Amino acid sequence: MIKLTHVKKSILLFILSNLATTSEIYAGDTPSVEGTKIYFVNIQDGDVVKNNFVVQFGLSSQMGIAPALVDWPDTGHHHLIIDSPTPDPNKAIPSKSENHIHLSGGQTEWTVDLPAGKHTLQLILGDYSHIPHDPPVLSEVITITVE
Numbered sequence: 001m002i003k004l005t006h007v008k009k010s011i012l013l014f015i016l017s018n019l020a021t022t023s024e025i026y027a028g029d030t031p032s033v034e035g036t037k038i039y040f041v042n043i044q045d046g047d048v049v050k051n052n053f054v055v056q057f058g059l060s061s062q063m064g065i066a067p068a069l070v071d072w073p074d075t076g077h078h079h080l081i082i083d084s085p086t087p088d089p090n091k092a093i094p095s096k097s098e099n100h101i102h103l104s105g106g107q108t109e110w111t112v113d114l115p116a117g118k119h120t121l122q123l124i125l126g127d128y129s130h131i132p133h134d135p136p137v138l139s140e141v142i143t144i145t146v147e
């Protein structure tokens with residue numbers, strides 16, 4: 001019988017788990033609940049808004065909101081992605097970026113200050129360590145115009 005060290009077992013499990021998921025989106029270790037939806041409550045694609053507008057975030061009842069660093073099952077906190085591609089689901093959502101707003105206190109709305117013109121917005125739930133769930137809980141990308 002082959003004896004594997006703990007490290008070798010970990011590497012082997014890592015390789016096997018990646019092989020098993022190559023056809024799926026791989027994300028962080030925190031599972032999401034099937035059917036969970038994240039959405040904009042008060043704005044939608046194509047809206048025209050005045051600047052300094054409040055954006056409200058919704059999350060369907062399968063999951064709940066917890067502040068960052070709180071590792072409760074089936075929870076996460078909102079992230080508002082502005083004018084940026086969907087974040088890499090394998091990594092923590094960037095934190096030193098004006099285009100990635102972390103609602104780390106568990107907030108469900110945010111006042112957005114943007115220059116006039118068209119902008120894209122997207123919501124993504126992140127776990128206690130700001131990594132998207134597996135599979136990621138994402139909203140549609142919407143385009144709005146700021147007057």
Ligand SMILES: [Cu+2]
Nearest residue numbers: 068102126130
């Ligand atoms: Cu975060």
